[in-house]
Amino acid sequence: MSDITGVIQQQKKKKPWLGQAAPPGYVPGLGRGATGFTTRSDIGPARDVSDPTDDRHAPPGLRTVGDQLKASRKTEDEEEDLNDANYDEFTGYAGNLFSSGPYEKDDEEADAVYESVDRKMDERRKQYRERREREELERFREERPKIQQMFSDLKRKLSVISEDDWSNIPAVGDARNKRQRNPQLEKITPVPDSLFTRGLAQSATVNTLDARQQQYGGINTPFPSGLNTPFPGTATPGWSTPAGELDMRKIGQARNTLMDMRLSQVSDSVSGQTVVDPKGYLTDLHSMLPQYGGDVADIKKARLLLKSVRETNPKHPPAWIASARLEEVTGKLQVARNIIMKGTEMCPKSEDVWLEAARLQPSDVSKAVCASAIVQLPLSVKIWIRAASLETDDKAKKRVYRKVKIFPPTALENVPNSVRLWKVAVELEDTDDARIMLSRAVECCPHSTELWLALAKLESYQNARKVLNKAREHIPTDRHIWITAAKLEEAHDNHKMVNKIIERSITSLKANMVDINREQWIKDAEDTEKSGSIVTCQSIVRNVIGIGVEEEDRKHTWMNDAESSISHGAYECARAMYAHALNLLPSKKSIWLRAAYLEKNHGTRDSLETLLQKAVAHCPKAEVLWLMGAKSKWMANDISAARSILALAFQANPNSEDIWLAAVKLESENNEHDRARKLLAKARANACTARVMMKSIKLEWCLNLLDDARSLLDEATNKYPDFAKLWMMKGQIFEQVGEIQSAREAYTAGLGKCPRAIPLWILLSKLEQKKGTLTKARAVLEKARLKNPNCPELWLASIRLEWKSDIKNIASSLMARALQECPSSGLLWSEAIFIEARPQRKTKSVDALKKCEHDSHVLLAVARLFWSERKLTKAREWFLRTVKIDQDFGDAWAFFYRFELAHGNEEKQNEVLKRCVNAEPRHGQLWQSVSKDIANWKLKTMELLPIVSAKVPVVF
Structure with missing residues (x-):
């Protein structure tokens, strides 16, 4: 006890600072003039960066904080970074010129101005910077793709693997080496003893009687742990079974016994009767169906709130309606009916409550409710319509709307000024009764345009005019009455009155302060055209097209209006717009061209020729108008009229290249070769151009006059050396006569003058291929690619050269390089699809569509791919999409026609042929190889399509 007391006293005498660490900067005896010293034990181990600085042993003269700050500043000044990267033109070496001065308001404003300027400049350069970063990222991804991108095509195949394939995938196995797979080094988890004990218990047999079995008597099958003992009195004699095995038969007997006991408890003492009402029981089950899936607490809360609202303000109709709908949603329909009927008593003048x-209510009770509602609200249109809708017979509905002797006052007697009631009532009547009712309706509702127009439609011509005149008197601000009057006059062939009525309508509407909206009137004109009133729609267009349009904007505005009408299918409105524009601007060639194309596409040949005659009279210098007129006559087999038109065109446009060539084509295709040669000779003498020379040479070549063609070629190449087609024709003529060396020299000379002529390079390469010098052919194409980079045609020629030479690996590598240089070329992507093996073509087509979604070559390749897979419906859809996007692509028409020949009927084949003739395609590798052949120089589109389609491969 004394020892404990001594320890307590020592703790009380101990000072609180003893045993604690010295504060930073503390030097013992510094106040008494002592100087600190440091020993090896004081230094100790190296300090951590996060430890507080211990300045107890600072050098003399730096004992205070101020001295230490001065020393640190001096050190920073001495250690100033003088690197060039730290130099600023304005502030020097990362220094601030004005850091010592005060930061005033002017400085703050200047900094704000500089910051706004920097921000503005950064926003201006943001789009360029982001685009550059995005391009660099795409370039980096192309050079170094991710592993995920490299295996994207393989991952796509996983979507088509069946369940059997998944289950047959072999296990990965252990990829470690033998030393790592040493079974002696593997860990073995010991099995707990409880597992062995449980196994012994399950396999053991029980041969003794349980105390519970002795209580109830007999030998029962022992129940496993977790199951209850059998019911008293249900024990059955038996023998022991292995512990843990269940006798399902005995469990079923026990369950049936339990069910019999429960049923006996709810039954009457009379045998065979029960207290459960089957009908009521089923009714209760039906009422217990969970029709509302919300929270019960929310329903109770809403019910209390609505009850409070009803009690606080019983004259508030929305409260009764909301309460009824809440009960309806929760499945208590009868309660909802009771609440809403109570609402009709509290709010008898509420239309919404009665409608709810x-x-x-059921249909029979609903009629009585509507009758009560009509007594309270005889002027409610909605209640009258609801009452009529409850009737199933039209005669009964009529009784609700109109007067019958045995019926009390009707809807129209109580609400005679309701347009809605009149319209519903008239719809139930026949023509005669409807006219009588409409006569009464317009008296009761004189400001309803619909009723006036409906009555005019049912009346005769004279009576309809009177009705419309009365309608204009009552409703002077509605344009539809005037338009209906104009349509009425047109229907009775009184066309002179149509334009007068439209003019008067605009004047009258302006007098009544009605704004004339061009868009609305043009829309009315389009609707009038669709209804068959052509004269009325043209009159509307003529009178409103110039309203609100400035003089300098007339042409642009009217052309846009015409294009809009054409897109809506209102061609008569567009014709009226073009006619009005040409009356005011007859010297505009573009308007005449638009009108001519409208007649060509949606008119007749006579209307086109009539328009073109007017066009060339006002625009005689427009060569295209003359040529369109001559072609129209030529297509109608009126050759003499076409010649006369071209003769007049020569007079208006002397020495015109297009007119000369059109006249030559007309004569040559009609087997007038001598006249065509004379015309070309005159053209070379009067208006010699490179095209005139080319056509002259081609005509001589087609007529097999090769000597004349060669002489003309020598003259043409000397006169026009930079026209590549002349050199191509010269080389092809030499090839035809078998002078390969001369052909090579012609091509080489042409390439020296026209190094950008891609077909010339390809022809020279094909010439070397025919001779068998594949090395020279490769060299030609490689040189061509060097002089013409990013050219997909040259890459395609190189790829096909290697593919035909059966060097497929080089062709694949060239295709990869080509797609890197020309990633958006549909020509290359379409070829890349069929270079791949058949299983990889679908994946390649997906990539091609991502790069070139609307390219006709890619779409054609996809259609061919579906064709090869015998997916005919999809193939036809993609063929249609291809020819719709590019009608000038002849190869697409050839493939489409061959497809229909193989899998379509005669109707579809004729449809493709007709559409191709109308499109008149000119481009496509297969198409040009046939159309530019000298042997086919006279063939037209209808004759060329079967020939080209015959060269289309069926198996890809």
Whole structure:
């Protein structure tokens, strides 16, 4: 006890600072003039960066904080970074010129101005910077793709693997080496003893009687742990079974016994009767169906709130409606009906409450509710319509709307000024009764345009005019009455009155302060055209097209209006717009061209020729108008008229290249070769151009006059050396006569003058291929690619050269390089699809569509791919999409026609042929190889299509 007391006293005498660490900067005896010293034990181990600085042993003269700050500043000044990267033109070496001065308001404003300027400049350069970063990222991804991108095509195949394939995938196995797979080094988890004990218990047999079995008597099958003992009195004699095995038969007998006991408890003492009402029981089950899936607490809360609202303000109709709908949603329909009927008593003048009550009640009770509602609200249109809708017979509905002797006052007697009631009532009547009712309706509702127009439609011509005149008197601000009057006059062939009525309508509407909206009137004109009133729609267009349009904007505005009408299918409105524009601007060639194309596409040949005659009279210098007129006559087999038109065109446009060539084509295709040669000779003498020379040479070549063609070629190449087609024709003529060396020299000379002529390079390469010098052919194409980079045609020629030479690996590598240089070329992507093996073509087509979604070559390749897979419906859809996007692509028409020949009927084949003739395609590798052949120089589109389609491969 004394020892404990001594320890307590020592703790009380101990000072609180003893045993604690010295504060930073503390030097013992510094106040008494002592100087600190440091020993090896004081230094100790190296300090951590996060430890507080211990300045107890600072050098003399730096004992205070101020001295230490001065020393640190001096050190920073001495250690100033003088690197060039730290130099600023304005502030020097990362220094601030004005850091010592005060930061005033002017400085703050200047900094704000500089910051706004920097921000503005950064926003201006943001789009360029982001685009550059995005391009660099795409370039980096192309050079170094991710592993995920490299295996994207393989991952796509996983979507088509069946369940059997998944289950047959072999296990990965252990990829470690033998030393790592040493079974002696593997860990073995010991099995707990409880597992062995449980196994012994399950396999053991029980041969003794349980105390519970002795209580009830007999030998029962022992129940496993977790199961209850059998019911008293249900024990059955038996023998022991292995512990843990269940006798399902005995469990079923016990369950049936339990069910018999429960049923006997709810039954009457009379045998065979029960206290459960089957009908009521089923009714209760039906009422217990969970029709509302919300929270019960929310329903109770809403019910209390609505009850409070009803009690606080019983004259508030929305409260009764909301309460009824809440009960309806929760499945208590009868409660909802009771609430809403109580609402009709509290709010007898509320239309919504009565309508809700009629909706909730059965049909027979709903009629009585509507009758009560009509007594309270005889002027409610909605209640009258609801009452009529409850009737199933039209005669009964009529009784609700109109007067019958045995019926009390009707809807129209109580609400005679309701347009809605009149319209519903008239719809139930026949023509004669409807006219009588409409006569009464317009008296009761004189400001309803619909009723006036409906009555005019049912009346005769004279009576309809009177009705419309009365309608204009009552409703002077409605344009539809005037338009209907104009349509009425047109229907009775009184066309002179149509334009007068439209003019008067605009004047009258302006007098009544009605704004004339061009868009509305043009829309009315389009609707009038669709209804068959052509004269009326043209009159509307003529009178409103110039309203609100400035003089300098007339042409642009009217052309846009015409294009809009054409897109809506209103061609007569567009014709009227072009006619009005040409009356005011007859010297505009573009308007005449638009009108001519409209007649060509949606008119007749006579209307086109009539328009073109007017066009060339006002625009005689427009060569295209003359040529369109001559072609129209030529297509109608009126050759003499076409010649006369071209003769007049020569007079208006002397020495015109297009007119000369059109006249030559007309004569040559009609087997007038001598006249064509004379015309070309005159053209070379009067208006010699490179095209005139080319056509002259081609005509001599087609007529097999090769000597004349060669002489003309020598003259043409000397006169026009930079026209590549002349050199191509010269080389092809030499090839035809078998002078390969001369052909090579012609091509080489042409390439020296026209190094950008891609077909010339390809022809020279094909010439070397025919001779068998594949090395020279490769060299030609490689040189061509060097002089013409990013050219997909040259890459395609190189790829096909290697593919035909059966060097497929080089062709694949060239295709990869080509797609890197020309990633958006549909020509290359379409070829890349069929270079791949058949299983990889679908994946390649997906990549091609991502790069070139609307390219006709890619779409054609996809259609061919579906064709090869015998997916005919999809193939036809993609063929249609291809020819719709590019009608000038002849190869697409050839493939489409061959497809229909193989899998379509005669109707579809004729449709493709007709559409191709109308499109008149000119481009496509297969198409040009046939159309530019000298042997086919006279063939037209209808004759060329079967020939080209015959060269289309069926198996890809």
